Amino acid sequence: MHPILDHRPRLWAYVAVWTVAGILMSALMRSSGEFTSLQSLFYAVPMTLMLGVAGLSAWYLCRVFPLGATHFLRIAFVFGLTATLTTVVWMLAGELWIAALGQLSPALEFAERSVSQWRIWFAIGAILYLLTAAVHYLLAAMETAREREKNEFELKVLAQASELKALRAQINPHFLFNSLNSVSALIGRNPKAARGMVNQLADFFRKSLQYGAEEHITLEQEMELLTHYLEIEHVRFGDRLHVRTEVSDEARLARVPSLLLQPLIENAIKHGVGQRVEGGTVEVTGKPLGPVLELRVRNDRDPVAASGRGTGMGLDNVRRRLNALYGSDANLRVMAEERSFEVVLTLPFRKEIEA
């Protein structure tokens, strides 16, 4: 996007400024006494406008050589060179213009004339070109600032939204009501198990609230939460749900966004194991790979499960959250096979700083 060409009001302003400059130039030309007013107008206004058009190309140089990221001498050199070249070409074009005017309208009496004060013209041309370049740099800076502001705002909104969603996700009403139904069933036939389930539920919700309020927790804490969650689901699903966790002691020290894995586990049960008559396994693995922490959640799945829909939402949330927190330093990969579904997360491996 060119900040002037693609912006109608700015383009008009630009043309207006250059027209005024052209008229001033013609006044200057007239004051030398060498040319008549008419001659000055016919020469200086088109010439100035031509320079204005040439000046628009400075934008592309501004883009290639951004102010903050380029050495000052380099910018000075680049623009010194382009200013010189542009002005020389521009003045040659001016000579052609005079010749053309001399041919086309003899009344102007331009024949065999030439601009004698070429040094002044050269200086003014180069200065105007450099001024135009400066204006382009200014516009580029404005654009960057606006862009950054927009990005920051978006990031903030996104972070808040995902935080809310994360909170809502762990207090999934479906999970809560189903669990309460199981407790109710157990009360009649196995009061001890019922009490155990109530305690698991209480622990799970208490920890969810506690950890959910923080941006980061240790992987150890996240695993603790998942254990409660899986214990509860185990009561519901019975032998259909198998769980395997393999998280190294080293990995457990890592700082991870709170409740990051929880929605993935929930998906693994709801859309994976829960859709299989014979049940299946949910596997959670975590290990450091050099500077990176790798977390995997894998589950068995039915190749023609009732609904693959809905899995996208939870995953999308996790992906966006990782992106907001780590940018390109984190990654989420999905490996979907006919009978297996795996999500692989990588994020910077940072240990919890001991308080």
Add this chain to the structure above:
Amino acid sequence: MNERLRVAVVDDEPLARDLIREFLSHHPHVEIVAECANGFDAVREIESVKPDLVFLDIQMPKLTGFEVLELLNGPVPVIFVTAYEEFAIRAFEVHAVDYLLKPVSQERLDEALKHAAERLRRGHAPDHRALVRDSQSKQGWLERVLIREGTNVHVLPVASIDYAEAQDDYVCLHAAGTTHLKAMRLNELADRLDPGKFVRIHRSFVLNLDRLARIELYAKDSRIVILKSGDRLPVSRAGYDRLKLLL
């Protein structure tokens, strides 16, 4: 009130079935004739034992509760049992279907049972077609087609369908060399398939674009498509226009 009531309980969680069984045990006239843990079994059992009333969970392996209803031949009185499906609860209200919310309580179950028994006595045959249609329209483009062959249920992913052919009130689905009949109009099916992947090439044919090998001029102004399998299907002029848009 004390006529015998034959009941089926369908839920994939054993504890949830336990709870309903426990609550039903307080009603001596109720006999549990079937317990099913997934949708496939539910369809089979309900068809074979013909219960008077079904307690039906929504989220189950293989088939959802709605899909079970879709596949049953005749109307069956149902009490849906669900934990929390906003859409479902709204639909139950709209279509006046009995439902229970988990955790299920004895009082609510007694009430629902009484209500259902009354309807039965008055010979109210429930019509769940509108409810099933509602649940389908919530699902977006069709991902799989459910087919009953005798007492067996097949799940056919739509991606495996080569083409569908209209046969009166049935659709004949051609997939990997085999064919399946489904009681459904081709129009109905075509409306629910992703229009980016399936094209109505003819009044009687819907083609999976993936399977298209080439289009040939057959006679002046008339064309046929040749599938990768070598099958040849007629293309109407309107069908050709639709096809061209996607190629």
